[in-house]
Amino acid sequence: MISIQFSVFAAVFLLFAFSRVVLRFREGIISRREFLFWTFVWAAAALVVLYPGYSADLATRIGIGRGSDAVVYIAVILLFYLMFRIYVTIGALRREITQLVRVLAIDRAEDTSPGHHKKK
Amino acid sequence: MNKAKIAVVIAAYNEETSIANVVKAIPRECLRGNPITVVVVDDGSSDATVKVAQKEDVMVLRHLINRGQGAALKTGFDYAVQNGFEVIVSFDADGQHKASEIERLVKAVIEKDLDVALGSRFLSTKAVNMPFSRKLVLKAGVLFTHILSRIKVTDTHNGFRAFRAGAFQKLNLVQDRMEHASEIIDQISKHRLRYQEVPVTIEYNDYSKVKGQRNSNALRIALVMILHKITK
Numbered sequence: 143m144i145s146i147q148f149s150v151f152a153a154v155f156l157l158f159a160f161s162r163v164v165l166r167f168r169e170g171i172i173s174r175r176e177f178l179f180w181t182f183v184w185a186a187a188a189l190v191v192l193y194p195g196y197s198a199d200l201a202t203r204i205g206i207g208r209g210s211d212a213v214v215y216i217a218v219i220l221l222f223y224l225m226f227r228i229y230v231t232i233g234a235l236r237r238e239i240t241q242l243v244r245v246l247a248i249d250r251a252e253d254t255s256p257g258h259h260k261k262k
Numbered sequence: 263m264n265k266a267k268i269a270v271v272i273a274a275y276n277e278e279t280s281i282a283n284v285v286k287a288i289p290r291e292c293l294r295g296n297p298i299t300v301v302v303v304d305d306g307s308s309d310a311t312v313k314v315a316q317k318e319d320v321m322v323l324r325h326l327i328n329r330g331q332g333a334a335l336k337t338g339f340d341y342a343v344q345n346g347f348e349v350i351v352s353f354d355a356d357g358q359h360k361a362s363e364i365e366r367l368v369k370a371v372i373e374k375d376l377d378v379a380l381g382s383r384f385l386s387t388k389a390v391n392m393p394f395s396r397k398l399v400l401k402a403g404v405l406f407t408h409i410l411s412r413i414k415v416t417d418t419h420n421g422f423r424a425f426r427a428g429a430f431q432k433l434n435l436v437q438d439r440m441e442h443a444s445e446i447i448d449q450i451s452k453h454r455l456r457y458q459e460v461p462v463t464i465e466y467n468d469y470s471k472v473k474g475q476r477n478s479n480a481l482r483i484a485l486v487m488i489l490h491k492i493t494k
Contacts, residue, residue, distance in 0.1 A: 240329045240438050244337045247303065247323040251341060252316065 152191040160184045183220070268298045268368055269347040271338030273331045274355040275305040278314050280469060285318045287361040288353070292368055301341060302355075305334040331421075332442025336435050343427045351424045359422045360463045367424035370460050377429030377455035380415060380447075381422030381462035391466040399477045406484055407444060410491065413451035415459055419443045422462045429455050440479060441486045448487070 163184065167177040190197045190213055197209035206212045270288055274281050281302065290298050300320040304312045306328035315322050323337055335352050342350045349368050353359050363381075370379035383392070384400075400419060407418040421443065433449040435442060450457050 236438065237436055239327075240333045243325045243327060243329050244333070244340065247325050247337050248341045248344065250324065252322045252324075 149191055153188065156184050156188050156191065266296050266348040266368075266372060267346060268292065268296055268349045268351065269301050269338070269342035269345075270298055270351045270353050270364060271301045271303065271335055271342060272353050272355045273303050273305055273334035273338065274307065274311050274315065275328060275331070275334070276307045276309045276311060277355040278307070278309040278311045280357050281311055281355055282314050282318060284353075284355055284357055284361075285315065285320055288364065289361065290319070292365040293372065296349075296368070296372075298364070299347070301338045303334040303338040303341075305329060305331065330438035330442075331440060332435065332445070333438035335421075335442065339425070339430055343431055348427050349424055350427055350430060352421055354421045356469060357467060358464050360465070363422070363462050364424075366462070367422065367460055370458055371424045371426055374458060375456070376458050377426050378450060378457045379424045379460045380417070380450075380457055381420045381464075382415070382417035382459040383420060383462060383464040384416040385459055385461035390463060392464070393466065395477055396466075399480045403444070403480060403483075406487075407447050410487060411444070411448040411451045413447055415447060415457075417459070418447050420462070420464070422464075429453075437486070437490070439486075441483050441490070444483060444487050445490075 160181070163172070163177060163180040166172045167174075172180070190209075194209055197213050199209075201207065201209045201212035204212065206215065272281070272284065277284075285300055285302065288298065288300050290300075292298060300318070301323065302315040302318075302320050303323045304315065304325060306325045312322060312324060321341070323341055325334060325337065339350050339352075349371050351364055351367060353361075353364070359381075367379040367381060370376055384404075400417065403418045404416060408414055419440075423446070432453045432455070433446065435445055435449065437445040449455075
């Protein structure tokens with residue numbers, strides 16, 4: 143059973159999290175696809191908090207004993223997926239930074255051989 | 263190929279004590295009149311590497327921030343390709359390589375019409391004072407590369423190589439750090455470049471042992487290469 147106190151705390155947090163999603167979307171920081179993804183994630187979390195019966199139902203359907211276990215399993219899978227996405231994104235960012243640094247280096251190449259003491 | 267323009271690219275990160283001697287030792291022509299230009303790529307050093315290099319007869323390229331040896335070498339190679347150099351040699355900044363052997367690699371590329379000549383310290387006995395543990399790790403690297411990239415070379419992490427510029431352009435190199443050495447071998451195999459290994463000397467002096475790779479890095483390199491194969 144989920145206690146009332148926890149439900150209230152979770153509901154307030156979820157509202158806060160969702161408000162951030164809306165704000166970031168309005169500011170144009172996240173795309174429509176990302177907005178829909180995060181709306182779905184928080185809506186699913188809200189559903190589980192407000193109607194714990196759903197998660198128990200889902201748990202029995204996928205063969206997991208307790209509703210809370212099913213929630214934790216799904217959350218872990220989601221976290222791993224997001225971590226993978228971040229791993230790939232950081233790799234891409236690093237490459238982009240290197241490309242920038244490279245272009246700057248080549249553009250500003252300095253020839254210090256005799257007779258070429260000015261910047262190219 | 264008559265009078266090929268040759269670039270010797272040196273990636274330098276905090277090498278103020280060694281860079282001048284390394285640069286001075288490099289001949290400015292080889293194989294009877296092929297001009298050599300030395301390209302020093304400073305990889306965001308925090309010491310006086312740039313100032314020291316600028317006093318020498320070289321091209322100096324500067325990474326504003328440190329991006330790793332692989333990134334710095336590629337910057338130098340890209341610069342050489344864009345400026346019409348025909349043969350590009352990568353050379354270490356810590357004095358491990360012998361400048362007199364540059365000609366041997368360039369000669370292999372030009373006279374044997376190769377895409378790339380790879381230096382190897384394991385063809386004949388050309389590794390001076392190599393610690394046994396390093397030898398073990400390098401041999402493991404050879405086996406790993408053989409399995410992962412399906413190419414048989416005797417020395418996968420040897421930074422002494424000569425590329426024909428046209429062949430280098432075919433490679434898509436994205437690894438910024440030490441993984442670039444494995445990546446180069448991998449891409450040589452993928453693009454079926456004509457390569458040959460050439461015996462070179464690697465001298466393990468006290469300076470290079472401190473500046474060089476730690477054996478523990480090998481595992482990280484292997485992991486990055488596997489992950490790259492999976493996620494690309």
